Amino acid sequence: MTVLVTGADGYLGWPTSLRIAARGETRVVLVDNFARRGWVEEIGSTSAVPIADADERLAAARDVHDLGNLSFVEGDLTDKAFVDRLLQVHEPSTVIHTAAQPSAPYSQIDGDRANYTQDNNLQATRNLLWGLEEADLTDTHFVETTTTGVYGAPDFPIPEGGAKMRHRGQEDDVPFPAMAGSWYHLTKSHDAANMRLAHQQFDIPISDVRTAIVYGTETEETRASDRLKTRFDFDYYFGTVTHRFCAQAVAGYPVTVYGKGEQRKPFVSLEDAVEGLVQLATDANDEEGLTVYNQVTRAISIVEIADTIAEVGREYGYDVEVEHFENPREEDETHEMEIENDRYTSLIGEQAQSFEEGVRDIFETLTRHEDTIETHEDRFLPGVLADD
Template sequence: MRILILGGDGYLGWPTAMHFSDAGHEVTVADSFAKRKWEVELGIAPLAPVPSLHHRVRSWKRITGKTITMRVGDLTNARSVYGLLEEARPDAIVHYGEQPSAPYSMQNRTAAVETQVNNVVGTLNVLFAMRHACPDAHLVKLGTMGEYGTPNIDIEEGYLTVTHNGRSDTMLYPKKPASFYHLSKVHDSHNIEFACRIWGVRATDLNQGVVYGVDTDHTLRDPLLRTSFHYDHVFGTVINRFLVQASLGAPLSVYGKGGQTRGFLDIRDTVQCVDLAVHNPAAAGEFRVFNQFTEQYSVLDLAHRVQAAGARAGLAVQLEHLDNPRAEAEEHYYNASHSHLADLGLVPHLLTDDSLDRMLAVVHAQSGGVDRADLAPTIKWKGGGARVQV
């Protein structure tokens, strides 16, 4: 297949590109390097330096003999997106190319607008360019479980059948997201569903849980093939951040009571889920929604699991409950359905003690350059934070 990976320089995009290339597909990666710019602006960096995409693509060719085509382009630039799709003529488009952080979007007006313009306009451009250049291609779009929020009823996979005044209909599951970033994903979902319903686009919206992990089989082949790993309070996801704190002997920062429960998955399962979606495409006109996670945990459960992994590694790790910078329920009902990917054959890598121990060992070995200042959450959902500005 011809597969186009948007956001191919990112934490998830690069391992996905290597996976499909290794399997013999014709892979193009595209990225604007916006994430690298945001890192520089915020003064934060991944745990270990990440070679440029150019260097990684060349290294991949040298190590495997396989070609990944690279294009630089901003998805908010319509001309660039049309050109990209006309050239790549993809059978499948895997769309990771968005601003991925809730705290980033909650800094101030500028960051909220930037997040929504980047994500919503970028995806709209992809939809229009698909209609023009490759109307039969399958869009596999990364959304987030955070689109649903934490409703006091079971979360279904995308749709809810409602009976109202004696009549029934099935509609998109109502969303109650908790940041301007998560809202951008909700807006994307509505725009994609509309394009499927009106134009006959085929799309799969992957409502992904929180990803953890350092490596996939492909990143392990050579340090020059590594992917980014963030531990900072803006881009670091919770397990990754806890692993770095544990490796430093710093307290694990639990926001509030820690009863916040979410879906989680291993980075290797992100790649596996995307592979399953690509190889089992949605029908023309179908807007398919998969809840992409493998296990549910509360933040406090995870802190205890990482604390225990620290103890096994001889590290004395404490927990610290911080005032929650976010506005979110800290004790709530959470039961999210996630059977569609399992039905397609997903075999999950679960968060075992063994996998935690291995991740902690890798992180510990790389933690020499950690800037502890980047761990403290300074962006507040209410009342503004350290970066209050227009």
């Protein structure tokens, strides 16, 4: 059995590749073009955690975990000829598609970045789906990490994928409407529609994994060696809210909450997100239909995130305060998000890591890399602090 992991140099793709390889005799082919490293450098930031190049990572996987079933291919998924060769040569039984330009703020910088994000993300997914059809690989299980951001923030519980629509006395199950709020999130809405079409036309088994905001620095496999670490972004464009708040704390600044901060967002730890994808790559490989998973373990309010980070930060010797500032955005600061996740929780079983445990992991990591955080503090400080 061969599993192809795209975006395998990334925050989620790399530890997922390691775990799939560690679970058995599966051959794992890693694919990436290192674009994420370039995007982060472009906006003047870096990974807080030094990350090895592909050759060194594979060597470390062999040395530390005795994994000889990993191989790496460098290439651009927007190049259809490359994708066609890739699929024809390796004939994967499963594709784990984590490759994308993943930043909503980056996609909002200007029209060029918006166009790039949509061109890059949509073309890569289409090339893979059509490549499977044209290579006669329509039994291959296609798994993509989309995002819970496709749902927006409706005032009703979010179903795991579809919704029941009733009109003039009749009802049917329909895809959840695209309510995304950024040019990036819309790429995942379009991908979801394209995957549905590919399933209808080509009968490819599809798992649409709508991944929540991921937090954390380690998985069981990456803890074993510094050479196996995954990246950790903390800047405004590529760092998630939890990671940015932790960076503020380590750099000696208050954790900033805009407005009340009582709005809840969906979250999942890196450990749990990896496990969900690995289960789909291995144990759930007999799927035949199109299944949507809400890859989320719980919704957490922004103020709870800040308070937890302050509390854990003090355990590590940081004098962390939480400060509230006027919210420059028009949003419901008390929105109580509810999101169904029965399919996903049945996939992973018990949650492996609580939010507090994940925050401890982050501080364990960042205390080793304070200099990098402080050197790049202008990349994550909000204007209300940067101007002080």
